[in-house]
Amino acid sequence: MEAVAKKAVKGGEFLIKETEAQHIFIPEEFTEEQRMVAQTCEDFLAKEVFPRLDEIDSMKNPDLMPSLMDKAGELGLLGTSIPESYGGFGMNFNTSMLVTEKIGAGHSFAVALSAHTGIATLPILYYGSEEQKAKYLPGLASGELKGAYCLTEPDSGSDANSGKSKAVLNADGRHYIINGQKMWITNGGFADIYIVFAKIADDKNLSAFIVERGFGGITMNEEEKKMGIKGSSTRQVFFNDCHVPVENLLSDRGNGFKIAVNILNIGRIKLGASAVGASKKVIDQAVNYASERKQFGTSISGFGAIKYKIGEMATKVYASESASYRVGQDIEDTIEALMEGGMPEGEAKLKGTEQFAIECAIMKVHGSETLDYVVDEGVQIYGGMGYSADAPMDRAYRDARINRIFEGTNEINRLLSVDMVLKRAMKGELDLMGPAMGVQKEIMSIPDFGADEDDALFAAEKKVLRNLKKAVLMVAGAAVQKFAMKLSEEQEIIMDIADMMMEVYVAESTLLRTEKLTGMRGEEACARQIDMAKLYLNDAVERIGMHGRNAINSFAEGDEQRVMLMGLKRFTKIAPINAKETRRRIARHVIGENAYAF
Amino acid sequence: MTVVNVGESDTEPTIRKALAIGADDAIRVNAYPSDAFFVATQIAEIARKNNYDLILMGRESIDFNGGQVHGLVGEMLGLPSVSPVMQLDVEGDTVKMAREIEGGKESLEVKLPLVAGCQEPIAEWKIPNMRGIMSARTKPLQVIDPVGVEESTVVTQFELPPPKGSVKMIPAERAEELIALLKNEAKVL
Numbered sequence: 005m006e007a008v009a010k011k012a013v014k015g016g017e018f019l020i021k022e023t024e025a026q027h028i029f030i031p032e033e034f035t036e037e038q039r040m041v042a043q044t045c046e047d048f049l050a051k052e053v054f055p056r057l058d059e060i061d062s063m064k065n066p067d068l069m070p071s072l073m074d075k076a077g078e079l080g081l082l083g084t085s086i087p088e089s090y091g092g093f094g095m096n097f098n099t100s101m102l103v104t105e106k107i108g109a110g111h112s113f114a115v116a117l118s119a120h121t122g123i124a125t126l127p128i129l130y131y132g133s134e135e136q137k138a139k140y141l142p143g144l145a146s147g148e149l150k151g152a153y154c155l156t157e158p159d160s161g162s163d164a165n166s167g168k169s170k171a172v173l174n175a176d177g178r179h180y181i182i183n184g185q186k187m188w189i190t191n192g193g194f195a196d197i198y199i200v201f202a203k204i205a206d207d208k209n210l211s212a213f214i215v216e217r218g219f220g221g222i223t224m225n226e227e228e229k230k231m232g233i234k235g236s237s238t239r240q241v242f243f244n245d246c247h248v249p250v251e252n253l254l255s256d257r258g259n260g261f262k263i264a265v266n267i268l269n270i271g272r273i274k275l276g277a278s279a280v281g282a283s284k285k286v287i288d289q290a291v292n293y294a295s296e297r298k299q300f301g302t303s304i305s306g307f308g309a310i311k312y313k314i315g316e317m318a319t320k321v322y323a324s325e326s327a328s329y330r331v332g333q334d335i336e337d338t339i340e341a342l343m344e345g346g347m348p349e350g351e352a353k354l355k356g357t358e359q360f361a362i363e364c365a366i367m368k369v370h371g372s373e374t375l376d377y378v379v380d381e382g383v384q385i386y387g388g389m390g391y392s393a394d395a396p397m398d399r400a401y402r403d404a405r406i407n408r409i410f411e412g413t414n415e416i417n418r419l420l421s422v423d424m425v426l427k428r429a430m431k432g433e434l435d436l437m438g439p440a441m442g443v444q445k446e447i448m449s450i451p452d453f454g455a456d457e458d459d460a461l462f463a464a465e466k467k468v469l470r471n472l473k474k475a476v477l478m479v480a481g482a483a484v485q486k487f488a489m490k491l492s493e494e495q496e497i498i499m500d501i502a503d504m505m506m507e508v509y510v511a512e513s514t515l516l517r518t519e520k521l522t523g524m525r526g527e528e529a530c531a532r533q534i535d536m537a538k539l540y541l542n543d544a545v546e547r548i549g550m551h552g553r554n555a556i557n558s559f560a561e562g563d564e565q566r567v568m569l570m571g572l573k574r575f576t577k578i579a580p581i582n583a584k585e586t587r588r589r590i591a592r593h594v595i596g597e598n599a600y601a602f
Numbered sequence: 603m604t605v606v607n608v609g610e611s612d613t614e615p616t617i618r619k620a621l622a623i624g625a626d627d628a629i630r631v632n633a634y635p636s637d638a639f640f641v642a643t644q645i646a647e648i649a650r651k652n653n654y655d656l657i658l659m660g661r662e663s664i665d666f667n668g669g670q671v672h673g674l675v676g677e678m679l680g681l682p683s684v685s686p687v688m689q690l691d692v693e694g695d696t697v698k699m700a701r702e703i704e705g706g707k708e709s710l711e712v713k714l715p716l717v718a719g720c721q722e723p724i725a726e727w728k729i730p731n732m733r734g735i736m737s738a739r740t741k742p743l744q745v746i747d748p749v750g751v752e753e754s755t756v757v758t759q760f761e762l763p764p765p766k767g768s769v770k771m772i773p774a775e776r777a778e779e780l781i782a783l784l785k786n787e788a789k790v791l
Binding site for chain 1: 731
């Protein structure tokens with residue numbers, strides 16, 4: 005299985021190539037050991053976090069969150085990605101994704117844990133020198149040291165490289181003196197180690213530093229009052245003549261922006277996984293409520309309007325999950341291949357992740373927007389109780405919202421996903437031009453009226469997918485031709501293209517997962533998964549059509565517009581399905597299991 | 603410490619979990635646990651070969667609620683059997699235990715070896731840690747065939763409880779009717 009998985013396409017190539025089901029990883033393939041790790045996360049939340057959600061959010065006990073982190077550290081949950089030689093457990097990328105998903109249901113605690121294990125630990129793991137790794141990683145793995153990541157500044161958010169924080173080498177050349185102000189620092193209140201980004205002297209690019217709280221010159225504001233994740237420590241952190249030994253410069257001078265960007269790639273795919281975990285919890289709660297809540301003499305879960313929501317929630321989560329673990333394994337396989345080719349582990353991990361940066365950005369957007377859909381409908385299913393602060397939907401709804409903002413806003417991630425595809429095409433890493441020209445030729449020719457003779461499972465759906473990819477290439481290709489270097493000024497069009505790409509990637513992943521699963525368990529056992537894959541594709545076609553029309557109508561006129569709209573229509577053709585009955589079947593399964601049980 | 607389970611392969615994740623939280627090895631008797639006598643015979647067979655000092659088990663399984671296996675195993679091995687044990691401390695060759703009894707608590711001391719049927723709060727809920735999970739992979743889990751046991755019980759039928767009826771609203775002014783219903787229909791008075 006692992007041998008064939010290495011044939012996976014490169015990052016961004018999903019737009020122009022087909023992937024076979026056997027080449028993707030599906031969550032149903034997790035080993036017994038990985039399932040135990042997942043169970044440990046669930047047990048931990050059930051025992052330590054869920055009974056204390058109010059107490060955590062009240063922030064009355066500043067020692068509570070660090071003590072929970074200590075307990076997570078004792079279980080090894082902070083060291084899953086850290087090699088055994090540095091006190092961790094050296095588990096593979098998808099295992100750490102699984103931990104992130106499971107802990108993702110943990111509200112503020114999930115944020116604290118993922119900031120610590122992700123953006124605070126990984127810069128040292130990937131970019132640190134041997135000395136830095138040996139000094140800091142064992143503590144970060146055990147939880148003895150707690151980490152935070154200081155990138156954002158009051159005037160530097162999405163435009164991260166514009167930060168004003170300065171580092172100046174002191175006279176004896178042994179310390180950098182850091183001055184600056186950092187904002188929205190997760191774990192700021194209790195962290196022992198801060199990864200701080202600042203510019204050395206008049207450098208154009210940021211550099212990164214490992215700063216210990218004990219270095220002095222660090223002060224902070226009170227805890228921020230937030231809409232959600234109220235129990236997550238979020239501070240402004242001020243550096244006033246903070247003396248950082250020169251050996252604590254991370255990687256090379258001027259490498260900070262690259263570090264920030266690469267670490268964020270991992271943060272993004274993991275945020276997607278975390279959102280899947282949070283979504284599943286909300287579905288479990290909402291379905292349970294819908295079955296217990298009786299109106300007009302019957303459980304509201306019996307009503308079509310509620311079944312629609314449940315079917316839709318489950319389908320979106322199934323889709324997001326399918327694509328997240330596909331990316332996870334693709335990253336893992338690329339890392340392995342690079343290491344086999346002689347690349348050092350740290351560098352291979354970065355390159356492997358960078359290779360799939362497009363997919364990471366896509367899944368950040370998809371995961372967070374799925375979660376927001378799920379919590380919104382969760383509130384709706386709870387009705388009046390959904391609006392009550394005493395019921396669980398209140399916290400879920402508020403906590404979900406930040407996911408569309410941090411780790412790069414969804415707008416930034418949409419822009420990035422398209423920008424990266426175009427840059428790779430420009431550099432010749434991604435052969436978009438050939439296929440895009442092919443599509444242009446095709447829309448000028450007579451359409452293929454050939455009947456679908458292949459009645460294999462998903463043969464028709466795969467044809468739809470091939471056409472959807474053509475739709476993306478057609479719209480993106482025309483936009484690039486039209487605007488050339490000025491396309492970046494047409495953000496609305498880029499957003500449309502980003503959404504089209506996202507829908508293609510996720511629909512394909514969902515289909516491939518279901519195909520592979522069906523091969524393992526048979527069609528009958530996978531009937532609901534097949535329903536979800538078909539439903540997702542059906543709706544993805546609608547969304548791709550809408551975004552395509554939006555884009556085309558915003559820049560094409562006359563004959564060109566007419567031809568493109570006809571092409572789009574041709575590429576977004578799909579045989580009708582009974583979406584209502586499909587959603588009902590999915591909902592009935594979820595209601596029967598009283599949980600998201602796929 | 604050995605974990606013994608009588609069950610089919612779907613019980614293995616639970617056995618691995620026991621290995622992950624500290625057991626040294628495991629034995630699974632590959633059979634459906636048809637009744638208490640069957641299960642007890644299998645456990646006694648294994649215990650005879652291994653001379654365990656202390657055999658701990660639940661006071662009853664959550665699926666069959668028989669509550670007989672510990673007593674049967676004790677009898678088969680000629681060992682004392684105590685149940686339900688809620689607290690247990692081993693001091694040398696003596697085990698100090700506490701049992702919940704009608705109206706109070708009973709403390710007792712028994713010499714090893716013995717069999718105990720345990721019930722909460724006998725032990726803290728322990729979550730397997732990463733190191734435990736990783737080491738569980740390398741710990742031996744032996745699967746053996748059951749020894750033959752003459753079938754002593756046959757389940758003739760399973761019945762579901764009657765579905766819950768809808769609520770009857772009796773207005774306060776018709777209290778006699780309510781009392782009559784509680785006496786004759788619900789039979790709770």
